[in-house]
Amino acid sequence: MNRSKSEALFAAAQKLIPGGVNSPVRAYRSVGGTPPFIARGDGSRIYDVDGNEYIDYVLSWGPLILGHRPPQVIEALREVLEIGTSFGAPTEREVDLAALICECVPSIEMVRLVSSGTEATMSALRVARGFTGRDLTIKFEGCYHGHVDSLLVKAGSGMATLGIADTAGVPESFAATTIALPFNSIEAVEIAFRERGDKIAAVIVEPVVGNMGCVPPRDGFLKALRDLTAKYGALLIFDEVMTGFRLALGGAQELYGIKADLTTLGKIVGGGLPLAAYGGRADIMSKVAPLGPIYQAGTLSGNPLAVSAGIAVLGYLKAHPEVYETIEKRTAQLTANIPEGITVNRVGSMFTFFFTTDPVVDWESAKRCDTARFKQFFHWMLDRGIYFAPSQFEAGFVSTSHSEQDIARTVDTAKEFFERADCQSAAGYQPAPHLPQLE
Template structure:
């Protein structure tokens, strides 16, 4: 965000409701992830001055996006987005949404930032931007690139990155920047993915079995819950309505999800403990574990809703 502001000379940023980009003050406005789970998407302690420079619009809503840009001409430095959202549960971009966002940012001189901390190297070797064929100006990365160790990175267009010190005047530094251990682990992880592209086909097949099986079980039980999936990320939403944005996600039956979570835990399946967190599938999940999950899913949905065979 600082780099985008330095590059454009503008102050405001725009984010999408339910997207989570860490707990910097600018992002704790209509935030997702733990902030949403704990009922504090607009955190106390964020000053009015910071809040006024953060605009929010619903995810997948092009008319609202256009209206926000029109209402703040030449004032928006950056639009930041999870191209595939994992922090209000898994929500996919509507067809054409990311391409329209890219075109609007280009037309108005706004830096487009893809937060690929979740999706980078998970959905494809080139992340969501490869999967959807839309290139942002800047990309943030984390999680997978650390090979299990804490690390973060960002990069993008050379003319923007050249604003960063010492090449430019935008300050960037940190105690653990370039940490050798995390960097070595990350390089090993990325080297493995490069040498084993079949990993992505394996993840796609496993994830499809899990998500499709979950949907079928819910339908057979008469629940008709929504299951969203993109690659190796998916969510079971405890609502029969489609989930395309934050307001849709908030319609989920949270008490029922809580009962389901604890029922799954009793059966040895540890899910993300929130309706608003996506599930990540790893290569460690075997066919045997898929069957174990699906069996536990059926029993747990029945227990959560007081159903009998």
């Protein structure tokens, strides 16, 4: 596959932008090689600057549940271009989007729009602290909640991919406000609350983790978090930036029947444009300025372009609830019949192929994966036009635009990898001794 134009652009980019990219995982550091520079997208496909076509399972890291350039979004954006892209003043569309969000996610009684998932989690945490008058937060190892200072402790996503446990630049005193516990361990949470319960403002959790790869909650784990936070007067924050509107219209909290105190949303809520949100119980959200003393603001918050894209996508999902069954069925087709040596985790249309024989239930088990073998698989797929996330520790996504044929082609390509003897092309690659060797 010729990638000469991408190679030239990557070389130029690296002189100007750290690592040549505006978000670390895009640089392909953990898999090696040159990231394709993308020229355009359409439906389930993206096309790079060299004209190569790929079936896209990254979907801009989750937002594009309707695929690339869905007509509803394009139409909505066109309308806004006629009237102006930002006013820094209230608009009717913001009320419409807020109403849609509150309707879809019943635990959200009031909501504030922001521009990124990071901003949403940072603000939700501030609100939890302001509301409870406490400083500490429980988070879980391998969960990623954006690059909020105090939450970059044992975080997933790019931190996991690049092997950075705790980032430089965060004062120890900030990191000390975070208690990082193993995901799925009710016992660890019980102990933390027993020891420091009167100081814990919130538990923040990805209810289905996407950022160490897809890892579902064990039976009873989310319910235990709900009960323990209620018992100790702490708030339960569901970070649904990834799972919101993806696992169900009401997100993971609908799927698992748990009501969070605060919820953060991102990705799908902005329909592919920079928009995110945090919201929850009215008594808590009423403490946010100008109603209350907890300050949070944003120049481009609620800008009409992003808001109209969000309305177009949420409106479509609400009017077509069958979408969730369709994308779940497609994803099940994608993840069926995986050979021995691979553990597949899937919830709805989120999935990860883990290169390990053991169940993956937390960061300890995720990090035992054979990342060298993943790297080889990744390049095999990419070279054959299948675009997966360039890291073992990310979730894949399926959109409404993925056809049965797309899925079948992906399955066949993966099957070939597992069956062929000559696919050990990654330079210097040695399969880990504990995993089955390729034939």
